[in-house]
Amino acid sequence: MSNERYLKSELGSSRYQIYGENNQKTIILIPASNGYVEQWDPNVAPLVNAGYKVVVYDLFGRGFSSRPDVDLTLSVFTEQLDSVIREVGADRVSLVGSSFGGIIAAEYARNKQEKVTKLVFVGPAGWPSKVNYAQKIINIPVVGELLFKYFGEIILKPRVEGCFHQEKEHRWAIDMWQKFSQSPGFMRTYLSTLRHSPVLDYTEGWKALGDTTIKTLFIWGKQDISFDFGNSEIAMTLIPSTKVVAIDNAAHWLNIEQPKQVNNAMISFLNDEPRKVSEGSEL
Numbered sequence: 437m438s439n440e441r442y443l444k445s446e447l448g449s450s451r452y453q454i455y456g457e458n459n460q461k462t463i464i465l466i467p468a469s470n471g472y473v474e475q476w477d478p479n480v481a482p483l484v485n486a487g488y489k490v491v492v493y494d495l496f497g498r499g500f501s502s503r504p505d506v507d508l509t510l511s512v513f514t515e516q517l518d519s520v521i522r523e524v525g526a527d528r529v530s531l532v533g534s535s536f537g538g539i540i541a542a543e544y545a546r547n548k549q550e551k552v553t554k555l556v557f558v559g560p561a562g563w564p565s566k567v568n569y570a571q572k573i574i575n576i577p578v579v580g581e582l583l584f585k586y587f588g589e590i591i592l593k594p595r596v597e598g599c600f601h602q603e604k605e606h607r608w609a610i611d612m613w614q615k616f617s618q619s620p621g622f623m624r625t626y627l628s629t630l631r632h633s634p635v636l637d638y639t640e641g642w643k644a645l646g647d648t649t650i651k652t653l654f655i656w657g658k659q660d661i662s663f664d665f666g667n668s669e670i671a672m673t674l675i676p677s678t679k680v681v682a683i684d685n686a687a688h689w690l691n692i693e694q695p696k697q698v699n700n701a702m703i704s705f706l707n708d709e710p711r712k713v714s715e716g717s718e719l
Contacts, residue, residue: 443493443523447512448502452493452520455480460489461553462526463706466517466537467492468689469561469626469635470596470613472499475534478695479702486703493520495537497625499616508628514544521551530706532556534691535662536629539638542645555645555652556702559599559660559688562638563667574630581627588623589614599688601659609692639674646675653679653705655698657686679705681718 442449453473463483465476473492483490494501496516497508506512517540521529530553533541538557545552574580583591596613597603603610616622629635645652652675658665668680681701686693703709 442500443519445516445519447496447504447506447516450493450496450502450516450520451500452491452523454489454491454524456484456489458489458525460487461706462489462491462524462529464517464521464526464529464531464541465490465492466531466533466540467495467498468535468537468559468599469495469629470498470592470599471495471534471537471689472612472616474499474612475609475689475692479691479699482695482699482703486707488706489524489526491520491524491526495540497622497629503619503621503625505621505624506628507632508625509632510539510543510634513540513633514547517541517544518548527551528553530554530556532558532702533560534558535561535688536633536635538562539634539641542638542641545650546641546645546648549648549650552650554706555650556705557652557654558691558698558702559657559663560654560671561635561663562642563663563670564637564639574627580631581624584623584627588626589617592617592626595662598661600693601657601685601687602693606689606692609689642671642674646677651705652677653681653701655681655683655690655701657688657690657693658682658684659687660690662688679718 439454467475476492497503531541538560539562600606656665656668683690683694683697691698
C-alpha cells in the first residue's frame with residue numbers, strides 16, 4: 437500500500453511514496469526529466485514482492501513536487517535525492533533511474549559511494565549526438581524562454597510520444613505527462629534543467645563512474661530514439677565492468693512498455709542472479 441508524503445526543504449516540497457516494509461533493502465526509483473511518480477507503476481509491486489522497500493518521488497519541477505525558481509543544476513537534483521534518502525532512514529540504497537534519473541543516480545553514487553549498493557539505468561540519457569542544435573537554441577537568452585512559454589507543449593509532446601515504440605498502447609502515460617505539463621512553472625523548470633544539467637551529455641560523468649567499484653546495469657530499448665541503443669557500446673567502453681540488457685519492441689520508457697522483462701532484469705541483478713539478468717538479451 438502506498439504512503440504518499442511531502443518532504444519540505446528550502447527549495448519547496450518533494451512528493452514521495454513508500455512501498456514495502458521498513459526492514460527491507462531499499463530501492464529509490466528516480467523518474468525521467470519528463471517523468472513523475474506514476475511512471476513506475478508497472479514496476480513497484482514486483483520489486484516489493486521480491487523483498488524490497490521501494491521509494492518513488494517526483495523531481496523538482498515535475499509531478500506534484502515544487503517548481504523552484506532557481507537554476508536546476510545536477511547538484512540540486514542530487515541534493516534532493518539525498519534528502520529523500522535521509523528522510524526514509526536508509527543507510528545504503530540501490531538506485532534505479534529512468535533517462536535523466538539515471539544521470540542523477542550516477543552523479544550521486546560516484547560522489548557518495550558509501551551510500552550506494554547498486555545502480556540500474558533504464559533507458560539512460562546523457563549521450564550526445566554529433567550536432568546538437570536543440571541545446572544551442574535553448575541556451576540563447578530570451579529565445580529559449582519564449583519557445584517554451586508559447587510552444588513548449590508542441591515541442592515536448594512528440595518527444596514524450598517518442599518515448600514509446602507503440603505509443604497508442606500507453607496513452608495513459610502521455611496523458612498524465614500532458615496534465616502535469618500544464619501546471620504553472622513546468623515549462624520554466626524543464627528549460628532550466630536542459631540549460632543547467634547534463635541531460636544531453638553526461639560523458640565525463642559516465643567515465644568517472646567507470647572508475648568506481650559500484651555494480652551497474654544498463655537496460656536499453658532497442659528502438660530507443662531519444663538516446664540511441666548504439667550508445668550502449670560507448671557505455672561498455674566507459675564503464676568496462678557494466679552489464680547491458682537489450683529489450684526488443686521497446687523505446688525510451690521501456691519500464692512501461694516491457695515491464696516484465698525490465699522487472700526480471702532489475703530483480704535478478706539486484707539479487708545477484710547473473711543467469712537471469714539475460715532476460716531480454718545481454719550484451
